[in-house]
Amino acid sequence: MSEQKVITLICERACDLDSVCNDKGEVKEVDGLHVVKLPCSGMIQPLMIEAAMKAGAAGVIVTGCQIGDCYYREGNRMIRERLLGQRPPGLKKTVDRQRVLALWLSRPQKDRFLSEAKEFVAFVRQLPTPPPAAAKPAAK
Amino acid sequence: MYTSIPKGLTDLTLAIEKGTNAVISNKYNPFYYHGALPQFYLWVLFLSGLLLFAYYIPTIDNAYFSANLVNAWTSVDYITDKLPMGAVIRGIHRYAGDAMVITIVLHALRVWVTDRYRQYRWIQWVSGIVLLLMVLFIGQTGYYLVWDERSLVLTRMTVSAFDAIPWIGPGLKAWFLNGTAITNLTLSNFLFIHIGLSFSLLFGLWVHYVRMTRPVITPPPAINYMLMAALLVVVFAYPITSGKMADINTAPTSFDIDWFFLFPYWLMAKVDLTTYWVLMVGATVGLCLVPLPSLYKAANPIEAAEVVLSKCTGCSLCSKDCPYQAIEMVPAPAGSRFKLLATVKPYRCSGCGVCVGACAFDAIDLPNLLDTDVTAQIRAMAEAKPN
Numbered sequence: 001m002s003e004q005k006v007i008t009l010i011c012e013r014a015c016d017l018d019s020v021c022n023d024k025g026e027v028k029e030v031d032g033l034h035v036v037k038l039p040c041s042g043m044i045q046p047l048m049i050e051a052a053m054k055a056g057a058a059g060v061i062v063t064g065c066q067i068g069d070c071y072y073r074e075g076n077r078m079i080r081e082r083l084l085g086q087r088p089p090g091l092k093k094t095v096d097r098q099r100v101l102a103l104w105l106s107r108p109q110k111d112r113f114l115s116e117a118k119e120f121v122a123f124v125r126q127l128p129t130p131p132p133a134a135a136k137p138a139a140k
Numbered sequence: 141m142y143t144s145i146p147k148g149l150t151d152l153t154l155a156i157e158k159g160t161n162a163v164i165s166n167k168y169n170p171f172y173y174h175g176a177l178p179q180f181y182l183w184v185l186f187l188s189g190l191l192l193f194a195y196y197i198p199t200i201d202n203a204y205f206s207a208n209l210v211n212a213w214t215s216v217d218y219i220t221d222k223l224p225m226g227a228v229i230r231g232i233h234r235y236a237g238d239a240m241v242i243t244i245v246l247h248a249l250r251v252w253v254t255d256r257y258r259q260y261r262w263i264q265w266v267s268g269i270v271l272l273l274m275v276l277f278i279g280q281t282g283y284y285l286v287w288d289e290r291s292l293v294l295t296r297m298t299v300s301a302f303d304a305i306p307w308i309g310p311g312l313k314a315w316f317l318n319g320t321a322i323t324n325l326t327l328s329n330f331l332f333i334h335i336g337l338s339f340s341l342l343f344g345l346w347v348h349y350v351r352m353t354r355p356v357i358t359p360p361p362a363i364n365y366m367l368m369a370a371l372l373v374v375v376f377a378y379p380i381t382s383g384k385m386a387d388i389n390t391a392p393t394s395f396d397i398d399w400f401f402l403f404p405y406w407l408m409a410k411v412d413l414t415t416y417w418v419l420m421v422g423a424t425v426g427l428c429l430v431p432l433p434s435l436y437k438a439a440n441p442i443e444a445a446e447v448v449l450s451k452c453t454g455c456s457l458c459s460k461d462c463p464y465q466a467i468e469m470v471p472a473p474a475g476s477r478f479k480l481l482a483t484v485k486p487y488r489c490s491g492c493g494v495c496v497g498a499c500a501f502d503a504i505d506l507p508n509l510l511d512t513d514v515t516a517q518i519r520a521m522a523e524a525k526p527n
Contacts, residue, residue: 005524007521009518038493038509042497043509046500055522055523056523066161068167073463074463075492079497088500
């Protein structure tokens, strides 16, 4: 399943991936790593992460600016707290936490993103694929 | 995006902050509390000023020199030389003022470099300029209060500057001197301006913070200790001394300049008074106009978030998370199943989408980026077959 997709939800002011993406929002260097830009990482709904997983993504990378520095004051801190379950709404318990990576990188930190993302993509692809039915208990 | 600011400048700031984070971690990075630093020094100034106020005597009596002469200068001298720790408190009060100006300027610079001064933030920018002017004027009145020769020169220069303003000049002069000449009443007026305007800063700060949810006004204690330590180092390294006592019958002409507060007087000595006022008023108005829309081009015009009335459950999570107090919970219309309904104040909204992230019911949307579209895009990407 090496072709499983990984989705990156990224703040447009965090690390600048324009130069490494093709026009469809796919990172050229890493096959199957897609980028969705949002005005602020605070806009990321836990529902979006769940939707990506449900649609068959191997993992999700959440990227915002360095914690403490948010153009909109508190966005990256809020999505971090939501991912950690400290602020409603949080991620569902059924979402495999191993498959979510949060990176807090400022605009010039493109290389750091690529190295971390490569490692993460390789890691989530070798995880045993959860069969879609695994969420349901097999027996009573 | 940061369109109106040189890219290299922003990248440099971000790089410096990243380096600072690596050394002292995000939690204690003073760059992330730049607005709270002057606020900390304000409390230091209030406390040290209160202690000085207990011993300060606002009079200029020096009709005859005697051993028991009591006036502003001798009371300051008493505080400095006789009172235990008096010189330290005085030093703290002086240098905390300088530190406040430095931190305010750094705060303004960072806000400008990171492009956080315009659109929905113009109130913060303009009130910040007004606050800076107030701080400068309060600091200058502090220099008059010592009543050494420098105070006398500064007072006379201020009087002539006020006198040069058409129409309101004579009134300002009379207000400033509390009469027609320098008397004991003048000094009590200076003390009133110094303290009264300091408390008015709190009102200005309220305007400065009013649209902020959870404004960052207190740095973590560790940073407070660092700021206080830096202040004390300067206090002990460069003790404060007064000049000679002012004698109203003399006309001293030169003085040491404190560049943080007294630079207007340097300018005043260089140019004639009309040019001085044109420059000062021009600079102030110019700074206030920095957030003018025609001076920058925004990548995306802001479109305020919109509540989907049929979906909102009135849970108020978006209202709590909004960083600009742009969402108000109002009673739901009659017939609704819920008690409250979120409403957006468009003139406060920054279009950041934090409310979208806070909503578990898809009930709030940015008109130019619907969350259903984002989710659909994510789904399409995740399901797409490799080419």
